[in-house]
Amino acid sequence: MKRYEPPAGWTVQAYRFALDPSDAQVLGLRRNTGAARFAYNHMLRRVSAVKAQRAAEASYGVAEADLTPWQGWSLPDLRRTWNEIKQWVAPWWAECSKEAFNTGLANLSAALGNWQASRTGTRKGRRMGWPRAKKKNGRRSARFTTGAIRVDPSYRHVMLPRLGRIRTHESTRKLARRVRAGTATILSATVTETAGRWFCSFQVAVQRTVGRRPAHAPKAGRVVGVDAGIKHLAVLSTGEMVPNPAPFKAALRKLGKAQRRAARRIGPYDPEARRKRTASNRWQRAQDAVARLHATVSAVRADSWHQLTTRLAQQFTTVVVEDLHVAGMVRNRRLARSLTDAAPATLRRHLGYKTGWYGSTLYVADRWYPSSKTCSACKTVKPKLSLAERMFHCTACGLSLDRDVNAARNLAALVRHVDLELLGDAKTGRGAYVRPVRPAPAGGAAGREASRPVHPVNVARQRTTANHESRLLTER
Numbered sequence: 470m471k472r473y474e475p476p477a478g479w480t481v482q483a484y485r486f487a488l489d490p491s492d493a494q495v496l497g498l499r500r501n502t503g504a505a506r507f508a509y510n511h512m513l514r515r516v517s518a519v520k521a522q523r524a525a526e527a528s529y530g531v532a533e534a535d536l537t538p539w540q541g542w543s544l545p546d547l548r549r550t551w552n553e554i555k556q557w558v559a560p561w562w563a564e565c566s567k568e569a570f571n572t573g574l575a576n577l578s579a580a581l582g583n584w585q586a587s588r589t590g591t592r593k594g595r596r597m598g599w600p601r602a603k604k605k606n607g608r609r610s611a612r613f614t615t616g617a618i619r620v621d622p623s624y625r626h627v628m629l630p631r632l633g634r635i636r637t638h639e640s641t642r643k644l645a646r647r648v649r650a651g652t653a654t655i656l657s658a659t660v661t662e663t664a665g666r667w668f669c670s671f672q673v674a675v676q677r678t679v680g681r682r683p684a685h686a687p688k689a690g691r692v693v694g695v696d697a698g699i700k701h702l703a704v705l706s707t708g709e710m711v712p713n714p715a716p717f718k719a720a721l722r723k724l725g726k727a728q729r730r731a732a733r734r735i736g737p738y739d740p741e742a743r744r745k746r747t748a749s750n751r752w753q754r755a756q757d758a759v760a761r762l763h764a765t766v767s768a769v770r771a772d773s774w775h776q777l778t779t780r781l782a783q784q785f786t787t788v789v790v791e792d793l794h795v796a797g798m799v800r801n802r803r804l805a806r807s808l809t810d811a812a813p814a815t816l817r818r819h820l821g822y823k824t825g826w827y828g829s830t831l832y833v834a835d836r837w838y839p840s841s842k843t844c845s846a847c848k849t850v851k852p853k854l855s856l857a858e859r860m861f862h863c864t865a866c867g868l869s870l871d872r873d874v875n876a877a878r879n880l881a882a883l884v885r886h887v888d889l890e891l892l893g894d895a896k897t898g899r900g901a902y903v904r905p906v907r908p909a910p911a912g913g914a915a916g917r918e919a920s921r922p923v924h925p926v927n928v929a930r931q932r933t934t935a936n937h938e939s940r941l942l943t944e945r
Contacts, residue, residue: 503651
């Protein structure tokens with residue numbers, strides 16, 4: 470399906486509100502999210518059965534033209550088949566919104582498309598397996614794209630198809646005022662259940678003036694380097710160290726106690742008889758308590774990153790971050806828990822769209838750039854720097870400072886000779902040549918570059934630069 474492209478001057482963002490539904494509305498929400506799960510599982514079984522049948526027929530030597538007709542998995546094909554069979558497989562279909570079934574079919578089409586792309590090598594990352602059926606006690610979600618979708622003028626209710634007017638736990642004033650002024654258009658609404666709480670997320674096309682900064686966020690500087698870490702959430706080239714709340718570490722004791730309590734309850738599986746059984750109500754309540762703790766951890770982590778990235782995008786013209794290989798870093802079992810608790814990849818993901826909102830530019834440094842090993846004063850690169858060395862000591866110029874601050878300063882210095890074109894455009898330095906600072910020739914009009922102090926450049930770096938220049942000339 471063709472992806473929605475907002476018009477010029479508009480951008481797509483989300484507004485998420487917690488809901489306070491009544492008991493009857495909770496049943497309606499569960500009915501529609503369950504319908505999405507049913508449609509997904511039924512059509513997945515149908516596609517799997519056709520796939521297995523065709524493979525069996527081909528193994529017996531049946532000609533291609535005589536094989537069982539293939540079940541297409543594009544959204545129109547799945548929707549066409551579902552409309553033909555829904556009155557027999559789901560005679561209760563009229564009690565739910567058609568958008569609920571469409572949610573399950575769209576998710577299945579995307580899952581099968583990703584599997585095919587991974588199988589043919591057009592999708593990056595780890596190879597994906599065949600999609601699995603959704604469990605009854607899994608995450609509940611349904612998306613509405615047509616019908617009565619709006620926010621109430623009272624700022625405390627939302628209107629959803631077949632569900633009616635649902636009260637929100639918080640005010641919807643920000644979105645309602647934009648819609649009333651004509652600077653926002655609601656595209657869709659998605660209801661989800663997280664740890665026993667229901668949420669409604671509106672996908673909204675918002676008219677936004679790119680480059681306009683809020684009055685409460687004056688520009689603090691032109692360039693800032695950001696080094697994501699574990700002990701600190703981030704260290705800025707200005708010397709500021711943003712503390713890491715480490716929400717998972719803070720909740721470990723409560724989580725351990727809640728999970729031990731859940732392990733003592735009668736769950737849905739009997740290990741002695743090796744078969745399924747009906748779980749007790751106490752087991753379900755214990756599972757809900759664990760889920761609430763995980764939801765709190767996730768909310769604290771997300772709030773910390775949102776506050777930091779919004780401030781960086783608003784106050785600085787250019788933000789420089791590293792291209793971290795987080796999937797490889799978490800293989801270190803000593804750092805895996807702390808890394809996942811800090812979620813350093815969130816920094817680049819949030820800045821990727823927030824810099825475009827506030828007229829800043831994101832520059833992504835090369836993954837192999839030695840920001841921690843390079844001296845920010847004389848640019849000498851250390852051959853080795855262990856993780857235990859938290860202070861950077863330069864043997865060439867005698868500089869001594871925190872290694873994270875040194876790395877952040879090196880990142881900030883990267884953009885002095887990089888041409889940044891579009892606002893919010895993420896530039897990557899992988900494989901790129903960053904020109905070292907050289908003194909301006911005598912009598913030459915070098916501008917501001919001539920007034921900057923020039924530090925000696927490492928001999929090894931000069932040799933690498935010369936080799937890179939010669940290779941570029943050869944390729945041309």
